[in-house]
Amino acid sequence: MEQCIIKSPLGYTKIVGDDEGISEVVILNSEEKETDIIPTELEDCVIQLKEYFEGTRKSFDLKLNPQGTDFQKLIWELLQEIPYGKTISYLQLSKRLGDVKAIRAVANANGKNPIWIIVPCHRVIGKDGSLTGYAGGLNRKKWLIEHENPYKQQRLF
Structure with missing residues (x-):
């Protein structure tokens, strides 16, 4: 390696x-x-x-070889389907998997993602829109989501 x-x-x-x-x-x-x-x-x-x-790249074209269980690899593949600039909830990710009861296992696999940014685990948020859990720290998750957001919120005051 x-x-x-x-x-x-x-x-x-x-x-x-x-x-x-x-x-x-x-x-x-x-x-x-x-x-x-x-x-x-x-x-x-x-x-x-x-x-x-x-800010010139929105998707990655790399050969990936993450090490994990088959379930984790499946979740990591689903993460790669989340478009740049978009977020989904852990519940939505569980629905994509086909098992809403697996939400904790999905969140756990998301947290064990070994390929930061390229496998975009930062795009998964709480169902209420909150920035929940991120191995790199919530400040970094917030930065990444704002970096990918094409519509920057302007301050009103």
Whole structure:
């Protein structure tokens, strides 16, 4: 496995992968040294993440290889169907799965997503519209949702 660390607007980000695909993209809660030479296997991921943060990329075209249970992988695939700039609730995600009673398992799988941003777990919110749970912190989830929102709310006063 190859890995690198890049700096993003939300902090240092670790990317892990190989010829089989990207297996991990995580935000780090500490300052790290950026990788000087990006491994060839990770170059496309680094480029596409930078484009995303610049606002020029709305979808990713990468080979992914997340490690998890079959159920988790199914949920992660469903997450990738949520369009850029849109959010859904955990209940809606459970309905897409076909089992509304699995809402806790769905939320748990969402929380274990190892591929930050590319598998957009930040687009899942509470049914009341609240920003519930996010491994990277709610401040980052809020930033990501606002970054993807094409209609910026103007302050009235």
